[in-house]
Amino acid sequence: MQKSGLQILHLYPNHMNLYGDRGNLIAIQHRALERGIPVEVVHAEPEAPISWRDVDLIFMGGGEDSHQARIAEDFLRRAPELTRALEDGVPMLAICGAYQLLGHYYRTVNGDKLPGIGFLDVTTEAGRPRAIGDVVAHTTLDITPRSLVGFENHGGRTFLGTGAVPLATVQLGQGNNGQDRTEGAMHKHAIGTYLHGSLLPKNPHLTDLLIRWAVDRDGNTDLEPIPMDLELKAHDVILSRC
Amino acid sequence: MLRLWIAVFVARLVGMLSRVSGRGGSSLPGIVARRIDPEVLRKLSVRLPKGVVLLTGTNGKTTTAAMAAFLLKAGGLRVVHNRAGANLILGLTATLVQASRCQVYPPADLALLETDEASIPKASEETHPKALMVTNFFRDQLDRYGELSTTVGLVKQGIAAMDADGWLLLNADDPQVAFLGEDYGRVVYFGLDLNGGDLGSLGQHDAVDARFCPRCGKPLVYRTQYYAHLGDYRCGHCGFVRPIPDWVVSEWDRQEGRITIRSARDTVALPIRMPGIYNVYNLLAAVALSGTLGAPLGPMGAQLETFEPAFGRMEKVIIQGHTVWLALVKNPVGFTQVLQAVGDSGGQRPKWALLVINDRYADGQDVSWLWDVDFERVHQAQHIERWWVSGVRAYDMALRLRYAGIPDHKVDVVQNPSDALEHMLHEAKADVPLYIMPTYTALLEIRQYLTQKGYTRHFREG
Numbered sequence A: 001m002q003k004s005g006l007q008i009l010h011l012y013p014n015h016m017n018l019y020g021d022r023g024n025l026i027a028i029q030h031r032a033l034e035r036g037i038p039v040e041v042v043h044a045e046p047e048a049p050i051s052w053r054d055v056d057l058i059f060m061g062g063g064e065d066s067h068q069a070r071i072a073e074d075f076l077r078r079a080p081e082l083t084r085a086l087e088d089g090v091p092m093l094a095i096c097g098a099y100q101l102l103g104h105y106y107r108t109v110n111g112d113k114l115p116g117i118g119f120l121d122v123t124t125e126a127g128r129p130r131a132i133g134d135v136v137a138h139t140t141l142d143i144t145p146r147s148l149v150g151f152e153n154h155g156g157r158t159f160l161g162t163g164a165v166p167l168a169t170v171q172l173g174q175g176n177n178g179q180d181r182t183e184g185a186m187h188k189h190a191i192g193t194y195l196h197g198s199l200l201p202k203n204p205h206l207t208d209l210l211i212r213w214a215v216d217r218d219g220n221t222d223l224e225p226i227p228m229d230l231e232l233k234a235h236d237v238i239l240s241r242c
Numbered sequence B: 001m002l003r004l005w006i007a008v009f010v011a012r013l014v015g016m017l018s019r020v021s022g023r024g025g026s027s028l029p030g031i032v033a034r035r036i037d038p039e040v041l042r043k044l045s046v047r048l049p050k051g052v053v054l055l056t057g058t059n060g061k062t063t064t065a066a067m068a069a070f071l072l073k074a075g076g077l078r079v080v081h082n083r084a085g086a087n088l089i090l091g092l093t094a095t096l097v098q099a100s101r102c103q104v105y106p107p108a109d110l111a112l113l114e115t116d117e118a119s120i121p122k123a124s125e126e127t128h129p130k131a132l133m134v135t136n137f138f139r140d141q142l143d144r145y146g147e148l149s150t151t152v153g154l155v156k157q158g159i160a161a162m163d164a165d166g167w168l169l170l171n172a173d174d175p176q177v178a179f180l181g182e183d184y185g186r187v188v189y190f191g192l193d194l195n196g197g198d199l200g201s202l203g204q205h206d207a208v209d210a211r212f213c214p215r216c217g218k219p220l221v222y223r224t225q226y227y228a229h230l231g232d233y234r235c236g237h238c239g240f241v242r243p244i245p246d247w248v249v250s251e252w253d254r255q256e257g258r259i260t261i262r263s264a265r266d267t268v269a270l271p272i273r274m275p276g277i278y279n280v281y282n283l284l285a286a287v288a289l290s291g292t293l294g295a296p297l298g299p300m301g302a303q304l305e306t307f308e309p310a311f312g313r314m315e316k317v318i319i320q321g322h323t324v325w326l327a328l329v330k331n332p333v334g335f336t337q338v339l340q341a342v343g344d345s346g347g348q349r350p351k352w353a354l355l356v357i358n359d360r361y362a363d364g365q366d367v368s369w370l371w372d373v374d375f376e377r378v379h380q381a382q383h384i385e386r387w388w389v390s391g392v393r394a395y396d397m398a399l400r401l402r403y404a405g406i407p408d409h410k411v412d413v414v415q416n417p418s419d420a421l422e423h424m425l426h427e428a429k430a431d432v433p434l435y436i437m438p439t440y441t442a443l444l445e446i447r448q449y450l451t452q453k454g455y456t457r458h459f460r461e462g
């Protein structure tokens, strides 16, 4: 079957959709369509069948604790297929709760360990108080500008293992754990992060990178440049708070 | 007694001085009074013959409270009620403390207090309300409250501290709200019974939370969905169903601006001049509340002809010959509803809109919520031909419009709100209705500007 555009898999949109995560999908769609790349978004709730070989990009957002508990079992059941796709270089953006679930586990205040799929070498501990506020971070990704901006709102403290590469270094805000100044984690083309805000609309360079990876997993294809004037003005408003 | 007396009069003096010195600070008298006598709210409310009524929920508090107070007063009761924004425990205290100039106790039959969800446990514990109304639960400023379930939990604490004979008034159409009545004996439900077909259900993307059964967590099935998660629902799994409302809107004539409300007592036809289905809910809630508290239904139709909306809640102002509407926006469902109401109110005529988005504490510091507002579906239907965008986060807003498919040439960014308003007034033809949609602190800025310019006599901060 010939592919005519990008297929984005949105995991658990009904359960995992806090803080305008939808804005990230809108941004990907907009910047792909502007370049003439049609986009199809496929929603998958628990137990829905997924045709993994058609998926070009995966998105999953954060959710309230009670919702996260509802989808956790289904997510773990899909671990082998998801891991295979990610190992093959399918790009994924996982925000907040989804980021935690890509790690090894989340340890609750009671000490219970809620397992993740362990694709990212990170672990998360429940913490207090919540880390809330604007974030400015400097990324190691090869994109211009190097700054990423967003808004964090999380109780969990995430710690990176030796196999994890941080997405960015925090200049404003708490980031992963408020201690080591790291924010997010990456492996292959999977990005886990705490940044909402919404993240992708005001970080068009990151949006474009995800689209580039989705179009060509080797990342050799350059995308047609399109304006990012308004996007970067929104970006700069937060950047100037640093 | 002496302590109470000192607390009340010192607080009033402080309030007077802060008003004279031009500092609005409506919570200052509350701070002072509670510092002198921590029991002040408890002592003042216990003397009210009909006690205290608390009104809470995410959206519609201010308009519902203003209408209910209006109807109760028209029905012959003496009512003290708080101003919008003064809805935390300090504001409630300040309201009762300042209810009279010379007496210690408020010269009123009852106090109707719009109360922020976070202050409900304390307010209820101190006032043991004779009635508590919950309008709806939507996602609001998550950076303040954490999660929606936290908010629901706070209201539950408040219900537990109610007067033993207190009435719980609940929106039957909101599953999370209705579920609060499961373990409570004296519940009054209100809801809509309209043909959903032509209403258009918007705001599908927000408050995802409430589309799951509050009892068992499985997805709910809707027979009718009025907006967001409000409607006639049932759970196929555990059998939780929408309660049958005691007060129900059985007809809504949008052209004529009339609704029909049925209750066990009577059926009344009432005028509704504020557009939007959320205002139908607000009026219904106000009628259910004032009716339950004893206001006669018969005269309400005539009384409501003279009701003026609270400040910035679809309020009409005439500026230099332009008709300008002011409507506060503060969360995805509310914003989507206001946009839809804009469409309802002016028909096919072209309109201009000014969106003013700030991200201060009272606005919600995370502007992510703008991405959950349903601009994609709303903007085509509302005939808004030009958009002005302003405020601290003007560029986020402009970007939101661009990504919703609104062409850049229809959008102007002017970061300073009063400059933006002046540009818009200057360029708009007089017959183009203008809609200002500000976040909370932006609304205050706009008000200050309008007052300074003398465009409005005075504003009731209601």
Ligand SMILES: [Zn+2]
Binding pocket: B213, B214, B215, B216, B217, B218, B235, B236, B237, B238, B239, B240
């Ligand atoms: Zn159920």
